[in-house]
Amino acid sequence: MSRRRMYWVAGMLILLTGLLLYAAMGARQVSEVRRSLTDAQPAVEGNVDLALSGVRLKQGEKGRELWTLEAEKAFYDQQGDTVRIKQPDIVYFLEKQNDNLSVKARWGEIKQSSQSMRLWDDVVLVQTDKMLKTSLLTYLGSSRELTMPEKVWFETGAMNGTMHDVLWLLDTNVIKARGSVDMVLYLEDGFSGLARGEKRHEQN
Amino acid sequence: AEDIPTSITSKTMTYDANAQLIIFEQDVYVQRGEFELWADSISVYLDKNASAAAKQNDAEGPAIDAGQINRLVAEGNVRMKQLTKSGECRKATYKVSEGLLVMEGDPVLRDEGNSIGGQEIRFYVNENRSEVLGAPGKPVNAVFSAPKRMKK
Numbered sequence: 398m399s400r401r402r403m404y405w406v407a408g409m410l411i412l413l414t415g416l417l418l419y420a421a422m423g424a425r426q427v428s429e430v431r432r433s434l435t436d437a438q439p440a441v442e443g444n445v446d447l448a449l450s451g452v453r454l455k456q457g458e459k460g461r462e463l464w465t466l467e468a469e470k471a472f473y474d475q476q477g478d479t480v481r482i483k484q485p486d487i488v489y490f491l492e493k494q495n496d497n498l499s500v501k502a503r504w505g506e507i508k509q510s511s512q513s514m515r516l517w518d519d520v521v522l523v524q525t526d527k528m529l530k531t532s533l534l535t536y537l538g539s540s541r542e543l544t545m546p547e548k549v550w551f552e553t554g555a556m557n558g559t560m561h562d563v564l565w566l567l568d569t570n571v572i573k574a575r576g577s578v579d580m581v582l583y584l585e586d587g588f589s590g591l592a593r594g595e596k597r598h599e600q601n
Numbered sequence: 602a603e604d605i606p607t608s609i610t611s612k613t614m615t616y617d618a619n620a621q622l623i624i625f626e627q628d629v630y631v632q633r634g635e636f637e638l639w640a641d642s643i644s645v646y647l648d649k650n651a652s653a654a655a656k657q658n659d660a661e662g663p664a665i666d667a668g669q670i671n672r673l674v675a676e677g678n679v680r681m682k683q684l685t686k687s688g689e690c691r692k693a694t695y696k697v698s699e700g701l702l703v704m705e706g707d708p709v710l711r712d713e714g715n716s717i718g719g720q721e722i723r724f725y726v727n728e729n730r731s732e733v734l735g736a737p738g739k740p741v742n743a744v745f746s747a748p749k750r751m752k753k
Contacts, residue, residue, distance in 0.1 A: 494619065526618055553616070555623070555647050555670050560614060572616040578625060580614075582607040582645065584633075584670055586697045586727070 447473040452482065454507075456538070463538070464489045468505070480507040485516060489536075491524075494570050498524045500534070512538030520545075527553040527572075529563075541567040549574070556582045607633040609643065621647040629675070635684055638693070641677025645670055672696050679704075686712045688722070700727040714746035 452471040456463045468482035485505035489498040503518035514536040522529040522543075530550040536543050543565040551560055551574075561576030612627035623645040631638040648671040675693045682688075691706025702724040704710075709718040710731060720736035735741040 524618075527616075551616075555645065556609075558608075570618045572618075574614040574616075576612075578609075578611045578614040580609050580625075582609055582670060582673075584607050584697050586700045 449473070454480075461492060462490050463541075466507075478508065478510050480509070481505070482507065487514075487516075489567060491567055491570060493568060496525055496570075498522060498567070502534070514538075527551065531563075543567065551580070554583075556580045605634040607631060611643075623647070631675075636681070637683070638675060638679070638681040640675035640679045640693070642675070644674045644676075646672050646674070670697050679706075686710065688724075690722070695726075701725055715744060717741065717743040 449471045450469065452466075452468045454466040454468075454471075465488050466482070467486045469484040470482070472481045472483075473479075474481070482505040483503075485500075485502055487500045487505075489500065491498055500516065500520065500522045502516035502520040505514060505516040507514045516534045516536075517532060520531050520534045522531075522534075529545070529552075531545045532547050534543055534545050545563040545565075547561065549560050549563045551558060551563075551572075558578070558580030560574035560578045560580075562574065564573045564575070565571075566573075609625055609629065609631045611625035611629040614626070615624045617623075624642060625645070626642045629640050629643045631640075631643065648669050673695045675695075677691070678689075679691060679693045680687070680689045681693070688704060688708065688710045690704040690708035693705070693708075694703045695701070696703070704722040704724065705720075707718065708722040709716055710722055710724075710733075717733050719733040719741040720739040721734045722731060723734070724731040733741045733743075
């Protein structure tokens with residue numbers, strides 16, 4: 398085989414090998430991206446079409462801002478029109494009270510079609526005059542209501558304690574507890590249980 | 602002396618931040634040391650703290666200040682008890698800064714067989730002192746039971 402033909406065959410072989418390598422690399426990269434998505438959100442059911450990190454969402458209406466949301470990660474599932482969010486940090490704007498409400502949780506889910514949001518695991522709500530902690534919260538955009546069906550720790554300057562089955566009407570800033578309320582009030586009246594001059598009987 | 606905590610339980614509660622008002626309803630029970638009170642509803646009126654007028658949002662999170670409790674108003678089947686004393690009326694208002702409990706609506710106080718009633722009863726909690734006020738058509742009415750005479 399002449400020297401020229403030999404060089405030609407070797408060149409073709411090298412080219413072919415390169416192409417095969419390139420094809421193999423490409424396939425591996427695609428599967429790696431898909432695997433990292435499924436690893437990153439173990440709690441997420443169903444397939445994920447889009448995953449975003451360092452997310453910031455906003456919702457407004459008639460030119461006024463209703464809420465802003467920041468999250469570590471968001472997973473968008475196109476079929477179910479659901480966005481699942483990790484470590485959501487939400488601020489609701491309470492225009493009438495000229496105040497904001499901050500809500501944080503470990504997980505959340507936004508359903509765009511019904512303008513609703515669900516948050517769970519270590520849900521903490523803080524506003525100037527109060528703080529609430531619970532395990533599950535739902536926000537309904539249509540009525541601007543927060544519902545907390547389970548036990549809620551409630552703390553304000555005047556009292557703290559627990560309540561159940563709570564509804565918070567954001568626009569009027571009224572909270573209604575509809576199940577077993579147990580609070581301790583802070584009455585700053587110097588009442589120590591003894592009338593002045595009355596001695597508590599020594600415990601012998 | 603440190604304030605004795607006041608615990609309050611009920612079936613439902615409404616917290617209206619704008620009105621600075623908290624309403625406990627259905628099977629409301631209050632306990633503070635040896636003092637107990639039952640009522641259909643209790644409204645807690647808050648005062649905005651003058652010092653906290655400016656909103657604080659420092660590093661540890663906002664100063665949670667709903668204001669101090671100004672007064673509590675118990676209404677409907679109000680009953681109370683403290684050791685040997687008991688009382689009932691239709692409405693009782695506790696003014697925190699004065700340590701004064703005002704009983705209205707056929708108020709009656711009882712203590713070991715003795716009882717007293719009138720138009721209004723004022724009970725100064727920190728002084729363990731009460732005043733009974735009458736009114737035209739509703740005079741003060743007191744009943745004292747004499748101790749049983751020892752048989753010779």
